[in-house]
Amino acid sequence: MDIPYTTTPREDTGLYNAKVGIWLFLASEVMLFGALFSSYILLRVGADWWPAPRSILNIPIGTFNTAVLIISSVTVVLAWASLKMNQLSKFKLYQGITILCALIFVGVKSVEYTEKWKHYEIWLNDGSNYSGHIDVNGKHNPFFYTHNKLVSEGVTEITFTKDPHKYGDPLPEKAAGGGEAHAAEAHAHESMVIKTEDIKRLSAFVPAHSTYFAIYFTMTGLHALHVIGGALVMFYLWITAGSWFRSRPEQFTNRIEVSGLFWHFVDLVWIFLFPILYLM
């Protein structure tokens, strides 16, 4: 006996197997991200420090990436529709665009990430506290320094270049978006030399910086893994499309529908992540 309903729907449920499987899987994903969203709410409500909205991530870039995902969601459904209309070449085009969008998204995200990892906040023993960039032993903008790392490398002093507008503080009136506010402030980019012994805490904008960045990197990181996973599957289907569709068209169309459902879900998660992390 072979396994039935791998491509054709079962009469009483009206569903083929993979469709049931993907929706069950998505249900579990809802619980996974649901738990992370709950954690976000609780951490935010109980946080000591939460950045002022819109002051910390680059909004134009975030908006761009949101648009990229939305466009990919449209093309993925068009790809499926093309198959249903028996238009293989159109399918290839749309599926290709979707994969391209995924690559753009991940590329942009990694630029955003590395920017943050080179950007620092420093707390001094005298109680003052700035954000900015550091020079250590002549290296400009190194990654991942902490106070402990300075001590263990025997560094006695660093040069710190203050941001004109401290990260996470409320933006001045009328200015919106990450970068633009800078010009508005009077004394931009002053550098100072700071002794290691005067430092209380030094942290780049990495997960350990604060619970805000912890949840930001965890949620977007997990989301990015989903994007990459989805892109790999769609790529596999893209390169095998020709022969597969010609020999087993229904099965292939089903595979595209199922992978598309996953992709829409990834988009759906981002639709929530964007406002709660970037905007509010």
Next chain:
Amino acid sequence: MAATTTAKTHEAHEAHHHEHHDPGFWRSYVFSSDHKVIGIQYGITSLAFLFFGFILIALMRWQLAYPGKAIPFVGGLLEAVLGEVAAGGVMSGNLYNSFGAMHGTIMVFLAIVPLAFAAFGNYVVPLQIGAPDMCFPRINMASYQCFFLGGVVMFASFFVPGGAAQAGWTSYSPLATTIPTDGQTYWLIGMVLLITSSLLGAVNFIATIIQLRAPGMTWMRLPWFVWTQFVTAFILLLAFPPLEAAGLMQLVDKVLGTSFFLPTGLMTAGGAALADVSGGGSPLLWQHLFWFLGHPEVYVLILPAMGIVAEVIANNTRKPIWGYRSLVYSVLAVGFISFIVWAHHMYLTGMGTKISTFFQTTTMIISIPSVIILTCLFISLWGGSIRFNTPMLFALSFLPMFGIGGLTGLPLGFNFSDLLLHDTYYVIAHFHYVVAPGTIFALFAGVYFWYPKITGRKMNETLGQIHFWLSLICMNLVFYPMFKQGVSGMNRRMADGGATYLGVDDVGSGELVGTPQAMIDLNVNISHAAWALGLAQLPFIFNFFWSMFAGRRVENDNPWQATTLEWQTPTPPPHGNFDKEPVVYRGPYEYSVPGAKADFIPQNQPDPA
């Protein structure tokens, strides 16, 4: 071989069905995607872990009974393998904590769940619903591989610097995050693998039950065991992801130094300096996410066991299960409500009265369907002509044992009484009555019951009865005294067996304050009983292997004269299970139907028209 094979028409088969193509050793036994092979793989691996988890506790029981004395025979071995933590063959506090945490983790996630859900579910469910295999055979294989890897990671964690995880199977932060051992990191990675494995399995089970039921196998004709597996799969599917999220966050805390679960103002050990973390996190968040899985998990441990018991009881009373529909609706209700009772594990965390009341109410509500299930199974015995064979004995003793475990849970569900009982040996006794003489007995019943289908031979009855009676006695000698210890205030997770809180005479009142010496002395008796329990498993282990080669051959495909579809296949079932798609004409438990020729009518037997 037609799917409508009945007891009368066929003599024994050789356990030998030739496949059309021989896939070779690796594809048949190691990387097989056949649900029966995967079920057996799960079964053997989890039985091995069950044994390992028992060894851990057997060693811990030595430390509890004779604190600070070198462990005989194996003490030296422990020292040689694990080093300083077992210096002089004595179990140190750290080692006790590691073993305790890993006993809990292994028993729950690597022994009982994979045995009850994955092993029995994989082998039996597709056969019972008349399906050729699982919906997604390759995902099924991936599920076992993730499970196996998870087990390897957990096992390896014993040998990393600092030893295995020490913060209990619950891994509460900040303790879990701040104990300086890599074992916790391994624990988290292992858990992520195990959770992934469960999710893959759960998707497969649900899809299979929805999609692959044979023609005529309507929902209300499903054997009740299938229903329990269905609900269990849903619990795994929807309750596990929050723990996966929490596990990821704790992993990030541990590896990247974040503070998801670390509060502001945290001190390192000794209270000297502020820990070098940003703070701002919430230890209670971990507890919520953990118990959101943790409570439904206990139903994962018990529902499949109840399903097995129902099958065995129906077969050996030779009459239909009483209240099939009530059983179905109850198991659905249990599954549903189990998602909103979790914080009854957190009464002591300083929750407010409103929320405590909510959770205590839902906890009392969920006990109703559980009691309905147990009652139906009890009533099913009434008027039956019971066969007292080994599977039936285990199934029968499940009922009162689980009853004791369940009823002693009620005082833990009320927050006023839980304030006193929380974290004492009373809790240990309560949930072990549920899982040890409860679930494990049901699993033994399942092994003895389905063994003939898998191997074509029955297990030895005499050895089975010895195994049963010794186990029943020892289990109670182990766990019953723990109720007494707990009520007298003895804490769990104490490496010195409670000596720290040994009672002293209070000069003012003249009364004893602390744990009475007599209660601490019970540790010795309990430990002896626990070791005896271990010895009582020898007949089983011997029987298990010996019967494969020398057990009595079954006379036909249906040696227990059962009604459900798994007995209407060749023995053992070939790849694809049924030679011809079976068609189902009746409910699952048509025993002793008045006017029928035999005292059972298989589900796939048409009405004599």
Next chain:
Amino acid sequence: MSHDHSPKTAGSHDGHGDHDVSKHIRTYLLIGGFLLIGTAITVWAATIDFGSHNLNIGIGLLIATVKASLVALFFMHLISEKTAIYMFLGATVFFVTGLMVLTLFSFSDLPKDSEFLRLNPPAPAAQTEASH
């Protein structure tokens, strides 16, 4: 591949022919347009001062929910799915809501001003958890 083998019955719209799918394409493009506009509105709304920051959050979430629903209903075809899928998605939504609401509730229902805490104020630096 013969023509009557074209994937008519594949997917969720059994019985719908090619012609139906081509009609849907307009819908998909339209929804995509709405989503892009919705994104613009969210970004814009975040710059407006509605008087209270909570209101800003509420509005942001509302727009996000509308957008997400469009994706789920049209792109994922939830507007016309089979009963089995509705059933288990319904349960999922119930559970995830329970997780969120009950956890939040338990955090807001802490006995902050209980008699015990009034008499035993926690020491400022030593509020670490050690209950288990």
